[in-house]
Amino acid sequence: MSKPVFRKLPAHTMGYVMPLILSIIMSCIVSLISTLKSTGFSGFELPIWLGAWGLSWVVAYPVLLLILPLVRKLTSFIVETP
Template sequence: MSATADRRLPARFALPVTGLILSGIMTIIISGVSTFMALGFSLLALGAWPIAWISSWIIAFPTVLVVLPIVRRLVSRLVAPA
């Protein structure tokens, strides 16, 4: 067994880790776009962005944890297996 495999999380953590990464990436992009569209490209917007990001991530992460299993079931009914 490699040293890398020893440091990985067990498979049961796949959903929360997926949700954490997915919600983090999506909220940083969307909050950045929204903040800069509302305030323009300025130091004010740059300072407001992290607050907007954290605020949206607090909502998005638990939402993804609830919605992702539903979406996976729906996709499995709509898409043929490979």
Template sequence: MNQNKPMIIGNIPKLPGKYAAWILPLFLSGLMSGIISFINTVKNLGWIENLFSVFFSAWMMSWLVAYPIVLIVLPIVRKITGLLVDMSPNQPHK
């Protein structure tokens, strides 16, 4: 086994680059659904006693829906972005 492989933590190797298309939307949908779920839970219920239990339940349901939606919508958003933004590699950065 190659000892020079990049590791996440300890002896856990990093995933190959081909998995980035699945991992990026996983974290993006998790963070976005978590933030929105927390804001909506506090807005609708206030700072109640079991806030984090209610929030966590709402977040998991939201994430269950958000992840597949991001997987479907992300390629469309990339195409729209390509129509609006010049993605040439020789563009000067200001």
């Protein structure tokens, strides 16, 4: 077996890493769609989108950390646990 490229983080960090990755991906997609809708394809400029993405992510990550426990509880009311 080959060694992993990097050392994995401990399991207890999952509650921070998962929202981090989710917020990066979601804010990227949402800010791109929003930027394209407001500027159009012909007016699209990478720096404008990156600024929107950065601002979106700065908001998205803390919000995810705050609401994730509530979302887990709401999900447990809807989804049967094994």
